[in-house]
Amino acid sequence: MTAETKRNSLARKAPGKLRSARWFAPDDLRSFGHRSRAMQMGYAPEDWAGKPVVAIVNTWSDAQPCHAHFKSRVEDVKRGVFQAGGFPMELPALSLSESFVKPTTMLYRNMLAMETEELLRSHPVDAAVLMGGCDKTTPGLVMGALSAGLPMIFLPAGPMLRGNYRGQALGSGSDAWKYWDERRAGNLSAAEWQGVEGGIARSYGHCMTMGTASTMTAIAEALGLTLSGASSIPAADANHIRMASAVGRRAVEMAWEDLTPDRVLDARAVRNAVTVAMATGCSTNAVIHLIAMARRAGVPLGLDDLDAASRVTPVIANIRPSGSTYLMEDFYYAGGLRALMARLGDRLDLSAVTVSGRTLGEELEGAEVYDEDVIRSLENPIYQEGSLAVLRGNLAPDGCVIKPSACAPHLRQHEGRALVFDSYPGMKAAVEDESLDVTADDVLVLRNAGPRGGPGMPEWGMLPIPKKLVKEGVRDMLRISDARMSGTSYGACVLHVAPEACVGGPLALLRTGDRIRVDVPARTIDMLVEPEELARRRAAWTPPAETVGRGWNWLFARHIEQADQGCDFDFLKSGFGASAGEPDI
Ligand code: FES
Ligand code: MG
Numbered sequence: 001m002t003a004e005t006k007r008n009s010l011a012r013k014a015p016g017k018l019r020s021a022r023w024f025a026p027d028d029l030r031s032f033g034h035r036s037r038a039m040q041m042g043y044a045p046e047d048w049a050g051k052p053v054v055a056i057v058n059t060w061s062d063a064q065p066c067h068a069h070f071k072s073r074v075e076d077v078k079r080g081v082f083q084a085g086g087f088p089m090e091l092p093a094l095s096l097s098e099s100f101v102k103p104t105t106m107l108y109r110n111m112l113a114m115e116t117e118e119l120l121r122s123h124p125v126d127a128a129v130l131m132g133g134c135d136k137t138t139p140g141l142v143m144g145a146l147s148a149g150l151p152m153i154f155l156p157a158g159p160m161l162r163g164n165y166r167g168q169a170l171g172s173g174s175d176a177w178k179y180w181d182e183r184r185a186g187n188l189s190a191a192e193w194q195g196v197e198g199g200i201a202r203s204y205g206h207c208m209t210m211g212t213a214s215t216m217t218a219i220a221e222a223l224g225l226t227l228s229g230a231s232s233i234p235a236a237d238a239n240h241i242r243m244a245s246a247v248g249r250r251a252v253e254m255a256w257e258d259l260t261p262d263r264v265l266d267a268r269a270v271r272n273a274v275t276v277a278m279a280t281g282c283s284t285n286a287v288i289h290l291i292a293m294a295r296r297a298g299v300p301l302g303l304d305d306l307d308a309a310s311r312v313t314p315v316i317a318n319i320r321p322s323g324s325t326y327l328m329e330d331f332y333y334a335g336g337l338r339a340l341m342a343r344l345g346d347r348l349d350l351s352a353v354t355v356s357g358r359t360l361g362e363e364l365e366g367a368e369v370y371d372e373d374v375i376r377s378l379e380n381p382i383y384q385e386g387s388l389a390v391l392r393g394n395l396a397p398d399g400c401v402i403k404p405s406a407c408a409p410h411l412r413q414h415e416g417r418a419l420v421f422d423s424y425p426g427m428k429a430a431v432e433d434e435s436l437d438v439t440a441d442d443v444l445v446l447r448n449a450g451p452r453g454g455p456g457m458p459e460w461g462m463l464p465i466p467k468k469l470v471k472e473g474v475r476d477m478l479r480i481s482d483a484r485m486s487g488t489s490y491g492a493c494v495l496h497v498a499p500e501a502c503v504g505g506p507l508a509l510l511r512t513g514d515r516i517r518v519d520v521p522a523r524t525i526d527m528l529v530e531p532e533e534l535a536r537r538r539a540a541w542t543p544p545a546e547t548v549g550r551g552w553n554w555l556f557a558r559h560i561e562q563a564d565q566g567c568d569f570d571f572l573k574s575g576f577g578a579s580a581g582e583p584d585i
Contacts, residue, residue, distance in 0.1 A: 011258075019582075020048075020125060023124035052086045053086070053088075054126065054129060055090075055119065055128040056074055056077050056128070056129045057091050057128055057145075058074050058092050058131045059132050066134035069157070070157065074244075076248070077155065079245045080244065080250075084250075086248075086251065095137070096136050098134050103454060105135060106456045107556065108456075108552075109136040110143075110567075110568065110572065113144040115144065116140065118144075119144075120144070120152075122583060127150055128153070129155055129247055130145055130154045131155050132156070135206075135285065138217055139216060142220060145261065147574070151255055151258060152251075153226065154226045155226070155243070157217075158206070158240045159205050160207070160236070161208070169327060172208055173486050174321045208234075208328040211486060213487070214231075214487075216285075218282075219293075221276075222273040222276035222337070222348075223269045225264065226355065227355065230243050254357075267299050270294045270301055271349060272341075273290060275313055276337070276344065278313035278388065279313050279317060279340060281321075281383070283486075283487025284485060287563075291303075292568045294566075295568065296568070298574045303390045303564050306388060313347070314376075315381055315386070316340065316343060317375060319374075322382060322403075326374050333370065335367060338363070338367035340375050343369060344378075386405045388404075389402050389520050391523050392525065395527050396506075397506065398562060400480075406491065408475075408492055412521065414441075415518075415528075416478060417441070418443050419512055432467050434467055434471075438466045439469075443516045444478070446483060447481065448502050452502045454483065456556070457484045457496075458483055461489070461493050462489040463479040476492050478518060481493075482495075482497040482563075502544055506527070509529075515528040
């Protein structure tokens with residue numbers, strides 16, 4: 001049986017069994033209302049009767065440069081839905097711009113997840129296209145749609161074109177940090193800095209380094225949630241437009257087949273996504289989102305699973321910041337994620353089902369690598385292992401993460417004196433003060449920046465190197481925090497320390513002057529303080545006063561889980577309480 005006939009042989013729903021038929025079909029007063037209001041928008045029964053309604057959850061907004069093309073790209077999705085005999089229904093959702101939202105989009109990932117789930121539950125829709133790509137939009141949309149349980153397919157925004165400054169390629173985030181340090185060191189003029197500013201982001205699309213956005217869309221593809229190859233297409237490439245309409249067409253078929261996400265996102269898919277994440281040199285943020293998405297799907301996943309995968313998976317995507325030169329545009333021309341997954345071969349479970357209705361193995365047939373330096377062989381990786389390491393010890397009993405592939409080798413085993421900051425503004429002022437008592441061997445620590453303390457775990461974890469040391473040429477130091485860092489960041493940054501300081505994790509007990517030892521090969525992180533002394537400090541510790549008495553932040557503080565648990569809300573996890581079920585009025 002060919003793949004195409006196999007796909008077509010999936011049982012098809014009768015039109016009367018479509019979920020949307022409950023809104024549109026009955027001869028009663030409520031359905032009269034639904035039909036007359038569809039007609040108010042200029043539609044006729046020919047547009048909807050007996051057809052699947054496809055929700056298009058669109059995260060476009062004027063504050064979302066990574067999704068600027070979604071305003072028109074959604075029309076290409078709709079074209080595909082109409083072509084396949086479906087009825088598209090665009091539902092705008094929180095756009096979560098990584099560039100503009102303060103204090104951090106992570107504070108709102110779960111809001112997008114809740115919004116997506118409830119949009120799908122409350123509207124007359126049979127399947128969903130999810131349009132996202134900028135960092136938190138991918139996990140937010142996927143988490144919500146998983147909980148809603150309707151057939152769903154993800155359309156990644158695609159990376160922006162490479163940046164350009166005087167003929168040099170510029171990478172999102174990574175080059176901003178790099179040139180900013182040169183500017184702080186006095187090596188870059190204001191005019192040069194402005195040149196970088198105007199050249200670093202020159203098309204729509206998400207960040208084009210292997211930051212959180214590229215990592216998460218690759219993970220979505222590896223989970224089987226996109227059409228094959230979708231995550232690597234640059235946003236500005238006409239292939240992206242054609243992919244958008246193909247996604248619309250496929251969503252209609254998924255509604256007929258009732259290809260619900262539980263048939264796609266299973267334990268095989270999660271293992272595949274973890275392996276692919278490690279092989280791409282993933283953003284550290286992937287850890288949190290992978291755990292959260294897997295758990296929404298009812299698949300247990302923890303930090304140790306990720307550490308174990310990291311130890312046996314070579315990093316073969318030579319993309320910055322783990323790689324030294326290439327960006328996502330180069331990755332696409334080299335064959336993209338399909339080629340990378342084909343390289344991983346039997347390290348992946350090729351029997352996993354994707355939203356196409358075909359297996360991953362079938363989807364990867366014919367995939368080839370066109371540039372051996374961009375997508376390396378397993379025998380010639382950029383790192384044999386080490387996309388990620390999970391450390392534990394008396395400073396982080398529930399674990400923390402570091403990206404060994406992006407840090408200076410001499411800092412992977414390091415002991416030094418702690419320099420502790422309780423707040424971001426305090427740290428920021430101190431590192432600019434050239435009289436600060438600090439050496440390159442010290443360990444910079446920022447706390448109260450975790451899921452609850454931040455709140456929302458801002459991307460503060462790549463603490464700036466103190467200005468006086470930058471001037472001396474220092475470019476990396478050991479840094480520790482309960483915050484996250486941008487996926488485009490680099491350096492010896494220990495992140496996501498759990499439990500966080502704000503809830504009484506041992507990080508709260510650390511003092512400036514204590515010695516800290518980190519040993520990445522041994523996976524340990526400890527403060528060299530006697531247990532009796534720590535007990536004394538524990539007895540004297542008081543939790544920070546609650547500052548927010550209403551609204552989202554109030555809800556967030558009460559229900560956010562720690563980083564090692566994926567930062568979901570406790571009440572949104574799969575298996576929590578009774579399901580809201582289907583609206584039956
Ligand atoms: Fe949107 Fe980086 S700012 S992906
Ligand atoms: Mg980012």
